[in-house]
Amino acid sequence: LQVPPGRYFGPFVIDRPLRLQAVGAAHLIGDRQTHTVAITAPDVSIEGFDISASGLDLAKDQAAIHVTGARAAILGNHIHDALHGVYVRQADAVRIEGNTILGAERTVEEVDPLAAAGTPAAGELCEIDLNQNRRGNGIHVWNSSGHVISRNTIRHTRDGIYFSFVDRTQVRENDITGVRYGLHYMYSDDNQFEGNRFVDNAAGAALMSSKHIVLRHNRFLANQGHRSYGILLQTVDGSTLQQNEIVGNTTGVFIESGNGNRLLDNLVARNHIGIHVSDSSDENGFAGNTFVGNLHTVETSGGNRASVWALDGRGNHWDTAVTIDLDRNGIADVPHRELDLFGRTRRDFPVIGLLAGSPGERLLRFVHARLALPGLPTIADPAPLVRPGQP
Numbered sequence: 001l002q003v004p005p006g007r008y009f010g011p012f013v014i015d016r017p018l019r020l021q022a023v024g025a026a027h028l029i030g031d032r033q034t035h036t037v038a039i040t041a042p043d044v045s046i047e048g049f050d051i052s053a054s055g056l057d058l059a060k061d062q063a064a065i066h067v068t069g070a071r072a073a074i075l076g077n078h079i080h081d082a083l084h085g086v087y088v089r090q091a092d093a094v095r096i097e098g099n100t101i102l103g104a105e106r107t108v109e110e111v112d113p114l115a116a117a118g119t120p121a122a123g124e125l126c127e128i129d130l131n132q133n134r135r136g137n138g139i140h141v142w143n144s145s146g147h148v149i150s151r152n153t154i155r156h157t158r159d160g161i162y163f164s165f166v167d168r169t170q171v172r173e174n175d176i177t178g179v180r181y182g183l184h185y186m187y188s189d190d191n192q193f194e195g196n197r198f199v200d201n202a203a204g205a206a207l208m209s210s211k212h213i214v215l216r217h218n219r220f221l222a223n224q225g226h227r228s229y230g231i232l233l234q235t236v237d238g239s240t241l242q243q244n245e246i247v248g249n250t251t252g253v254f255i256e257s258g259n260g261n262r263l264l265d266n267l268v269a270r271n272h273i274g275i276h277v278s279d280s281s282d283e284n285g286f287a288g289n290t291f292v293g294n295l296h297t298v299e300t301s302g303g304n305r306a307s308v309w310a311l312d313g314r315g316n317h318w319d320t321a322v323t324i325d326l327d328r329n330g331i332a333d334v335p336h337r338e339l340d341l342f343g344r345t346r347r348d349f350p351v352i353g354l355l356a357g358s359p360g361e362r363l364l365r366f367v368h369a370r371l372a373l374p375g376l377p378t379i380a381d382p383a384p385l386v387r388p389g390q391p
Contacts, residue, residue: 003049013038014046014069022048029053035066036082045073054082058136063087064101067094074099084136085157093146101138103157103179137162138179145169159184160201163191171196181206182223185213193218203229204249213239222248230271233258241266252294255281262311264288265389273299277307277379286381287311290388292319298338298379307379314390315383323386336384 005024011034014020018041030036030053037051046065055062064082065074066089073095079085085101088094138154141147143165150172154160160176163169166188173195176182182198183205192214198204204220206229207213213236220230230249231241235257242264246252252271255261256278265288268274274294277284284307291297297318309315313331321336 010036011038012036014041014044016041017043019045020047020049021045022050025050027052030055030064030082032056034060035062035087036064037066039065039067039069039072042070043072044069045075046077047073047075048077050078050080052079052081054084056083058083061087061089061140063136063140067091070094073097078102082136084140085138085154086140087136088139088141088144088147090143092144094141094144094148096139096147096149096152098151100153101157102155103135103138137184138176141166141169148172149174154179160198161185163188167191170194175199176201182220183207185210189213192216197221198223198230200224201228204231205229206232206234207236207239208232208234209236211237211239214242215240215244216242217244219245220247220249220252221245224248224250226250229254233261236261240264246271251276251299255284257281259283261285262287264311266290267292267388269293272296276300279306282306284308285311286316287314288385288390289316291316292388300379309379309381310383313383315381315385317385317388317390318381321381321384323384325386330386330390332384332386336381337378338381339378 001018002021002023003026005026007027007029009029011030012028027050028036032053033055036054037046051064054064061084063084063086064079065086067087068089068091070091071093072091074086076098078100080102086096135158137159138157138161139149139152140162145167147169149161152174154176156178158180160179160182161171163185164187167190169191171193175197177199180202182201185207186209188210190212194216195218197219199221201223202225204223223230228250230246230252232254237259240262244266246266247269249271251273252268253275255276257280259282261284263286267290270293272295274291274297276299286309318336318338321332322334324333326333
């Protein structure tokens with residue numbers, strides 16, 4: 001069904017398989033009481049529309065496009081003036097591609113995802129209590145699998161993409177800016193995120209209680225605030241972070257209670273804290289990563305002996321390492337020890353950060369890099385790379 005240019009007033013319900021295609025400037029306008037478009041049948045496609053004016057009731061999951069039919073395709077639409085942009089509820093194999101989703105442009109309230117994590121609510125399963133004024137998520141997916149979410153542009157929603165109980169989904173080449181959490185994610189396994197861009201959010205990604213995630217070739221840039229993260233992993237197991245760019249965040253990577261994860265060939269640069277790994281995490285491996293220009297490179301509450309900082313004889317590149325390489329094999333001849341003198345105390349007493357880079361701290365780092373000092377929280381890379389990006 002091709003729809004000519006014009007303004008069409010709803011709300012609309014699509015209850016049979018249908019390809020609905022805009023020809024020119026066709027605008028679907030809701031009544032501000034419910035979903036603008038509700039897709040209840042399988043195999044529905046909605047393409048190229050301007051869609052606005054959904055209801056604003058969070059308890060009813062109201063959205064510009066609300067999907068409960070399998071195999072829907074939401075393609076190339078411009079969505080604005082709505083609560084949630086696209087909401088997928090118990091419908092598998094949905095394609096959400098090439099859409100622009102705009103929320104109301106206002107200041108993002110900073111919420112610590114670690115403090116806010118809890119049990120999902122009974123309704124739309126977005127478990128964090130909101131104080132922000134009537135904003136839903138750009139794309140919200142619940143209790144389903146097998147989706148493709150790609151090439152969407154999302155601005156000024158509550159969270160960019162929200163997953164809860166979502167498995168085996170591909171998320172590629174999305175651009176998310178000016179939201180609370182670019183990617184907010186719970187109880188979701190076996191998903192892949194590749195080539196996405198998360199910039200200037202309260203947190204780039206907050207991933208919790210999930211396993212077997214692959215994050216590759218993503219960019220997490222300038223996600224800043226008192227308790228903000230480029231990537232936060234809490235109770236995430238068996239996952240791979242590879243060749244991501246994690247630059248200019250408050251904390252680049254934060255890992256708590258995570259087991260068996262691999263961080264490979266990532267750039268971690270110019271963050272306030274480069275990487276935090278808690279002692280509650282076990283058997284995580286780090287290799288080929290480049291740590292440059294971070295104010296505090298590693299934050300740890302102890303020796304973090306359960307994690308390894310080299311795999312198959314290949315460690316990481318550290319801008320403060322001693323890079324003597326007499327045999328010219330690209331691996332420094334002496335291990336690198338990264339000292340975290342202040343540990344978690346800098347979170348409880350931020351003023352202690354003023355001591356970073358002081359002559360006393362620099363002296364301890366210099367000595368510790370060459371001769372391990374007992375009793376200090378530290379990590380050890382037995383095979384540091386002389387140059388970044390070495391195979």
